[in-house]
Amino acid sequence: MARRSTTPTPQESDEDLIIRSATLADVAGVIALDEEVTGLLKPQYWRELFEHFGARRRDQRFFLVAGDPGRIDGFIIGEVRAWEFGSPPSGWVFAVQVRPRLRVRGLGSRLFAAVRARFRAAGVERVRTMVARDNAVIHAFFRSQGMMAGPFIELEMRLD
Numbered sequence: 001m002a003r004r005s006t007t008p009t010p011q012e013s014d015e016d017l018i019i020r021s022a023t024l025a026d027v028a029g030v031i032a033l034d035e036e037v038t039g040l041l042k043p044q045y046w047r048e049l050f051e052h053f054g055a056r057r058r059d060q061r062f063f064l065v066a067g068d069p070g071r072i073d074g075f076i077i078g079e080v081r082a083w084e085f086g087s088p089p090s091g092w093v094f095a096v097q098v099r100p101r102l103r104v105r106g107l108g109s110r111l112f113a114a115v116r117a118r119f120r121a122a123g124v125e126r127v128r129t130m131v132a133r134d135n136a137v138i139h140a141f142f143r144s145q146g147m148m149a150g151p152f153i154e155l156e157m158r159l160d
């Protein structure tokens, strides 16, 4: 078994949770974790995301999970994107989630470190992400990892 018991104490370390590439068998656990975090059940969305990020071009696309197939405790998804917005190839993080009762114990940092290592191995020098303005936790998390405002500003408008 790659993990500790399912009832950790607050003092317990999560360092024995192995971070690895997701397989198809993990998708149900990702769907369940996302439902716990967001309150929304989106099976088709996650299956399609796995098809894109977990099943193809695995040297450039990374879908990493922590936990067992039956119960995923955290995941992170990223991709090397080249020349998007005129920018040289860089790593983009699209999603990161940790099971609520395991948060603020370092698992998010370990997931982010793991995807950074994959990006470095893929030959890129920068990692980027986009965060919701009103999500203070995700801001605090990425700032704690050393990320700062980048060179782009997102623009949008309604189409009607």
Ligand SMILES: CC(C)(COP(=O)(O)OP(=O)(O)OC[C@H]1O[C@@H](n2cnc3c(N)ncnc32)[C@H](O)[C@@H]1OP(=O)(O)O)[C@@H](O)C(=O)NCCC(=O)NCCS
Residues within 6 Å of the ligand: 037, 094, 095, 096, 097, 098, 099, 102, 103, 104, 105, 106, 107, 108, 109, 110, 135, 137, 138, 140, 141, 142, 144
């Ligand atoms: C963001 C998230 C992944 C962080 O996971 P985590 O395992 O708690 O992260 P860590 O324990 O590695 O925290 C690292 C640092 O982030 C900051 N941080 C994390 N959670 C924080 C919080 N609730 N408030 C303030 N700072 C926080 C702290 O600086 C922390 O370092 P510290 O513990 O030494 O103070 C997790 O909170 C989460 O899943 N959030 C909901 C999902 C989400 O909004 N995802 C973004 C859209 S995809």
